[in-house]
Amino acid sequence: MEYSLFFWSVMGWMVIWGAIGGSLIRHAYFMRDLDVTDARRVGVAVGAATGPFGLIPLYLKTPKLTRVWKIAPWLGVLGLFLLTFALSDPGNVCVSSGSFLTSQIANGLIMGTIYGLMALGLALIFSIIGIVSFSHGEFYMIGGMVVYYVTAVLLPGWNPLLAVMMACALTFCVGALFERAFLTPIYDGRVERPIEYSILVTFGLAFFLQYLVQGLGGANPVKADAFIELPRWRFPEDGSIIATSRANITLFDTIFVSTPRLMAAVVSILALLALIWFLFRTWWGKALRAVAQDRQAAAVTGIDPRIMNMLAFGLGCMLAGLAGAVLVQAFSWLPQTGAIPALRSFVIIVLGGLGSLPGAFIGGIMMGMIEAAGAGCIPDPTRAAAYLPAYGMVVLTLVLLLKPTGLFGRKA
Amino acid sequence: MKTRFLTTSAVLAMTTALAAPALAADCPIKIGGLAPLSAPGSVTGGEAMRAAMRIAVDEINEAGGVLGCPVELVVVDTEGLPERGRAVMERLITQDNVVAVGGGYHSSVGLASKGIANDAGIPVVFAETWNDNITADQQRFIFRLAPLSSEVAAIYANFAVSAPGVEKVVIIAENTDYGLPASDMTRQGLEEAGISTTIYTVDIGTQDFSGIIQRIRADRPDMIIQVLTGEAAYNFTQQAAEAGIGPGDLIMTCDQNALESAAFWQNVPDGNLCFMNRIGLPVAAYTERTTAFEAAYVAATGKDAAESYAMEAYDSIMVIAQAINEAGSTDGDAIVDALEAISYDGVLGTITFPINSSNTPEQAGVEAKWWHQFPDPAITVVQYQVTGQSSVDAPVVYPQVYQTGEPIWANQ
Numbered sequence: 001m002e003y004s005l006f007f008w009s010v011m012g013w014m015v016i017w018g019a020i021g022g023s024l025i026r027h028a029y030f031m032r033d034l035d036v037t038d039a040r041r042v043g044v045a046v047g048a049a050t051g052p053f054g055l056i057p058l059y060l061k062t063p064k065l066t067r068v069w070k071i072a073p074w075l076g077v078l079g080l081f082l083l084t085f086a087l088s089d090p091g092n093v094c095v096s097s098g099s100f101l102t103s104q105i106a107n108g109l110i111m112g113t114i115y116g117l118m119a120l121g122l123a124l125i126f127s128i129i130g131i132v133s134f135s136h137g138e139f140y141m142i143g144g145m146v147v148y149y150v151t152a153v154l155l156p157g158w159n160p161l162l163a164v165m166m167a168c169a170l171t172f173c174v175g176a177l178f179e180r181a182f183l184t185p186i187y188d189g190r191v192e193r194p195i196e197y198s199i200l201v202t203f204g205l206a207f208f209l210q211y212l213v214q215g216l217g218g219a220n221p222v223k224a225d226a227f228i229e230l231p232r233w234r235f236p237e238d239g240s241i242i243a244t245s246r247a248n249i250t251l252f253d254t255i256f257v258s259t260p261r262l263m264a265a266v267v268s269i270l271a272l273l274a275l276i277w278f279l280f281r282t283w284w285g286k287a288l289r290a291v292a293q294d295r296q297a298a299a300v301t302g303i304d305p306r307i308m309n310m311l312a313f314g315l316g317c318m319l320a321g322l323a324g325a326v327l328v329q330a331f332s333w334l335p336q337t338g339a340i341p342a343l344r345s346f347v348i349i350v351l352g353g354l355g356s357l358p359g360a361f362i363g364g365i366m367m368g369m370i371e372a373a374g375a376g377c378i379p380d381p382t383r384a385a386a387y388l389p390a391y392g393m394v395v396l397t398l399v400l401l402l403k404p405t406g407l408f409g410r411k412a
Numbered sequence: 413m414k415t416r417f418l419t420t421s422a423v424l425a426m427t428t429a430l431a432a433p434a435l436a437a438d439c440p441i442k443i444g445g446l447a448p449l450s451a452p453g454s455v456t457g458g459e460a461m462r463a464a465m466r467i468a469v470d471e472i473n474e475a476g477g478v479l480g481c482p483v484e485l486v487v488v489d490t491e492g493l494p495e496r497g498r499a500v501m502e503r504l505i506t507q508d509n510v511v512a513v514g515g516g517y518h519s520s521v522g523l524a525s526k527g528i529a530n531d532a533g534i535p536v537v538f539a540e541t542w543n544d545n546i547t548a549d550q551q552r553f554i555f556r557l558a559p560l561s562s563e564v565a566a567i568y569a570n571f572a573v574s575a576p577g578v579e580k581v582v583i584i585a586e587n588t589d590y591g592l593p594a595s596d597m598t599r600q601g602l603e604e605a606g607i608s609t610t611i612y613t614v615d616i617g618t619q620d621f622s623g624i625i626q627r628i629r630a631d632r633p634d635m636i637i638q639v640l641t642g643e644a645a646y647n648f649t650q651q652a653a654e655a656g657i658g659p660g661d662l663i664m665t666c667d668q669n670a671l672e673s674a675a676f677w678q679n680v681p682d683g684n685l686c687f688m689n690r691i692g693l694p695v696a697a698y699t700e701r702t703t704a705f706e707a708a709y710v711a712a713t714g715k716d717a718a719e720s721y722a723m724e725a726y727d728s729i730m731v732i733a734q735a736i737n738e739a740g741s742t743d744g745d746a747i748v749d750a751l752e753a754i755s756y757d758g759v760l761g762t763i764t765f766p767i768n769s770s771n772t773p774e775q776a777g778v779e780a781k782w783w784h785q786f787p788d789p790a791i792t793v794v795q796y797q798v799t800g801q802s803s804v805d806a807p808v809v810y811p812q813v814y815q816t817g818e819p820i821w822a823n824q
Contacts, residue, residue, distance in 0.1 A: 093630045100630045107622050152678075219455040221643040223650075223679045247654040247682065256626065258654040330651075331619045332643045332679045336451035340619065375623025385624040386587045386613040 001379045007088035014048040014080065021047020021055050028059045038065045041402050042073060049076030085377070094377035099254035104376040105369070106255045110265040112368020114323050116361040117268040118341060119348035120275070121319030123360035126349065127292040128312035129183065131198035136320050136345055137338025138209035139175065143167040143321030144328030144337065145213055148224045160227040160329070164267065167325035168318050175317025178205055179310045187306065206338075214335040221332035226260045264326035271322055272361070275315075279357075288312060292355070320345075340389070347392045351399055353409025363407065367392050439481035441742060443469070443732055444504035444513035446490050446497070446521065447725070452617025453492025454642030456669050457517050461539065461725035462487050464718070465515055467708050468729035478736045485729070486510055490521045492616060492642065494589075497521030501528045510534065511742040512735075514728030517721060518641065519543035519561070519590035526554050533744035535751060537732055539724035543589045548781040550773070553744060555751055555765055555784040557724045557731070559691055559791055561594045562781070567689065567791050568637055568665065569601025571810050575663050577823055578634045580608045584624070584648060585639035587613040595639045618644045625655045634823060635663040645669060646679035653682035660685050662823050665793070671719045671803040684799045685822050687809070690792050691720035692760045694814045695804060697790075702759040717804040718759075724789075727758035752784075761788055795819055 001007060025043025029036045042065050046054045054073075063069070086095045093100050122136050150163035182201045186194040230244040243250040249257050279285035290298040291308040299305055324338070331337070348367050352359025374391035378384040399407060445465040448458035469485040477483055486508045488500035497520070504510045505528065513529060513536040516522050522541030529536045530551040538546055538554070542561040547554060572578050581602055585595035591613065599609040610631060612624055625648075628636065636652065638645055645667030652658045659666065659682075666686040670676045676683060693702055705726055709718040732747070734756050739746035752768035767773055767782040776782070793810035794803065797820055807817025 093627060097630055100626060103626050104623065107626060111620065111622065214450075218459075219450060220459060220675055221456065221646060221679055223646075225681070245656075248656060256629070256655055258622070258651065260654070261622070332646045332650075334451045334455065334643060337619070339451075340617075372623045376627050381610055381612045381627070382587075384612070384627070385618070385621070386615060388615070388618075388623075 001089045002091060003088045007084055010080070010084040010088075013051065014077070017051040017055065018044045018048035021045075024055060024059060028062050032062055034062055035065070038070055042069050044402060045073030045077055049073050049080055089379055092377060092379060094373075100376065103255050103257075104372045106257055107261075108369040108372030109365065110257065110261050110368070111371070112365035113265045113268045113272075114327060114364075115341075115344060115348060115367050116364025117272060118320050118323035119345040119352070119360040119364045120272070120357060121316035121323075122345045123349045123352070123355060123357055124288075124312050124319070125316035127355035127357065128288060129179075129186075129198075129309050131183070131186070131195070131202070132346070133313070133316065134199060134202040134342070135178075135206040135209060136316070137340075137342025138206045139171045139317040139320035139338070140324035140341050141213065141333070141335060141338035142174070142209060143171055143324030144224075144331075144333045145217065145222075145324075145335075146170055146321075147325045147328050148222045148333060149217070151224050152222070160224065161267075163224075164322065164325040167321050171321025172314040172318040176310050176314035178317075179313035183309070183313065184306070187309065210335050210338075217335075219335060221334050222328075223332045224328045226329050227263050227326075228259060230259055258330065260330040264330060267326045268323065271319070275319070284311065343389070344392065347396050350406055351392070351396045353406030356406070356408040356410070359406060359408030366395070370395055439477075440484040441478050441481045441736065442484045442486055442508055442510045443729060444501075444508065444510035444515075445485050445487040445725070445729065446500070446513060446516040446525070447487055448492040448517050448521075448642070449487075449489035450491045451643065453490060454517060454669055456672050456675050457540070457642065457719070457721050458489070460672065460713070460715075460719050460722040461515050461517060463713050464705075464709060464722035464726040465729050467705070467712055468726045468733075471708075472730070472733045478733050479740070479742070483733060487515070490516075490518065490525075492518045492521065494520045494524035497525040498528060501525035505529065505532045505534050511744070512536070512732045512747055514732055515539050515725050516541050516728075518588065519546065520588045522546050523589050526551060530554055535732070535735075535744055535747045537728040537751070539728040540721040541590075543593060544781040545589075545593075547783045547785045548779075550780055550783040552769070553748055555786075557727055557760060557763065557786045557789065559789045560781055560785065561590065562597050564689060564791060565594055565597035566601055567793070567811070568598050569605065571665075571687070571793055572602055572607060572635055572637070572663075573605045574810065575635060575819075576821055578607060578663065580631070580633045581610075581635045581637060582628050582631055582633040583609060583611045583637045583639060584621075584628070585611060585613050586616045586618075586641060586644065588616050588641075590641065591616075591639045595637075598637060598639070614640075614644070616644065617642065619647055621648045621651045622655075625652050625657065628652075629655055629657050633657075633662065635665075637665045638667050640667050642667075642669060643679070646676070649683050649686065650680045653680070658682050659687075659796075660822055663687070663821060665689070668720055670796070671717070671794075673716055673801070673803045676803075677800050681799075684796055684801075685820055687793050687795045687819070688803075688806075689720075690794050690803075690808075691789050692723045693790055694792050694808050694816070696808075696816055697814070699757070699759070699761070701757055705759040716802040719803070723759045727756075727760050727763060730758055731756045731763055760786070761790070790814070 021043035022040045026040040029039040046058050125133050146167035147163040151160050185191045191197040229246050233244045235242050247259050287303045291305050348363040349360050352363030370391050375385045447461040448454050469483050472483045490497045516538040517540045519541045522538050530553045535553045538556040540558045542558050544560050544562050547556050583595045585591035595611045602609045649666050666688050668688050670686050670688045706718045735747050735750040739750040756763045763786050765784050773780045792808045792814050794806040795809050796806050808814045809819035
């Protein structure tokens, strides 16, 4: 970084004024007997974005904290951070190359969509059953393994989308059966410590599935062929708008996207739309949402929460399986492949707010963007990608400091 | 009476003490084998090493065993993780009672576990751990067959200098005890030759390289050198190819697990023109021993050739067996004395450890890293020149003395 002193000075300024703003504004609203629910967060944001110039008027006027007040100062914080970064490191490729930046954003969005889909499954399980499944990564792994074995070993030449559907069906069935066999003791008080029991039993399932796959198929890496291989094509002739090769699409000579990833993102978006349709347009989906909102009220209306538990766990596992099924064409696959994505999903659902479905998906997109920004823009190349898992954790820590329920979480 | 009792006790104690080595030689004689058999270790390499070590033990037993006893191989999974390496080394020594240990793939595992073996007086002949510090601290019980990281780095640097049009090199390295020093030493060599070099580091077992690949692409390097292990290397190579900076677009050296032709082509279908280093005699210079081992290995694994690490793992067990026979004992000190004096005709060539306690580095006027180091593992660079090619058929392109074909430069 060329002007690191300037960068860190501004960051220090933002942190100090953010801290002052947080306590000052909450104090002002409290003393005037106003609603203090969002006062601290707004104070932090206004302080960090504007320093004393915004804090003093806010302290004196104490306006009603509308949605604009809750969002605009945070956009100001983000803008100030980006501006400071650009001025501090003008030679950084994120600052100097628009095409690189656009590519990174596209890449972050694509990966974020898939992260979001996987995290959505975990959030669905948590919102209905109230447990965190530690076997989520293994369902992701199984989804990929099913697609590989179907398309490359058992039925080569078959349409890979059929294999994806088989992966979804298998992961749904395994999840639903597991829920019936092992999670029902949680609901009727047959175990003394239901939370600990759910952790242990899902951990057990994770190990069982991982070593079952390793025992059956070995531990060597496998990879499915790309679902679609594009022909070489240019439009116009110089390819300045779109150029395709077997495994890559280039848009406007600027955005480079790998075809397997794009395909994975497209399938994920379609699956997401189908899930939204299911949750909002079908009786089963509405019943699931009703159970998530109020379990007892839903039972009074004739919805059987036990069936919904099974459906939720099966669907959650299926979403993880689907994410794996579409990514096995992009990555080499091993029985241990699910560990990192599962960890990332835990971070995402806490970031988005435990139990919040929109929060899980938006958290996934955020995670994709954060990782792309970190890998692309951190000035030191020996650290940019090496610290990849840490970027999400840093953002998660900051969010939890300001909003312990996560971005879209509700208080219990 | 009392005197007689004391004399008898003393004789018994002396007999027990003298018999200790003999008791340790109770049949079967156990030899430990270190191999990464789970991710994030290099599973492909680990499986190959395990197969090779089993062949070695079968051959030893068919020839009558060691000291008249059959040999039992105890293979443990290091997972490529230092903490796991320490744990399994402890287990081999304290629970399995091995008399010596062979194998070993990851440098970080070797560095973490070698002290335990040295303190316990158990000789270790490391097969594939490159970090110079494995031998540089001159521990009595530690030996190595693999080349020194600094020697391989020098080969890579010289190879890059010999390539046409290379002015800018990117090194992508894992942040481990193998990757970090190896990449630093390679950079030193390149920069001494006036070639600008940037190092990017990633976690071991990284799956998604998209962010860092876009960044490397923006750097516009003439050559990429991989200092990765395992599946991460497959993922990087294929993802780089999909982004238009693969081995078909610019000069790229791949990890040596690319020598596993079947796994490589399945995971990296766009990997043609990859350069790989190969340790051990070039195919044209194979001895009878090398040819015999390769035939046994091919029959046992169904592969089309033996990889470097398989040869090293085989020799590590064979050299231990010969040392035990020559020592006439399973006592650690006796085995070390035999290893220091050994001359074993292995598949890698004639193995000796000329820098040892009777010819220390100071006396020989060489650096400490040559302590207990096999000095002559041939290091060559081979290149895939046809998609789907077997690594046996891939020509040796560097150094000139072993050259069997001209390199194809992707940038020309």
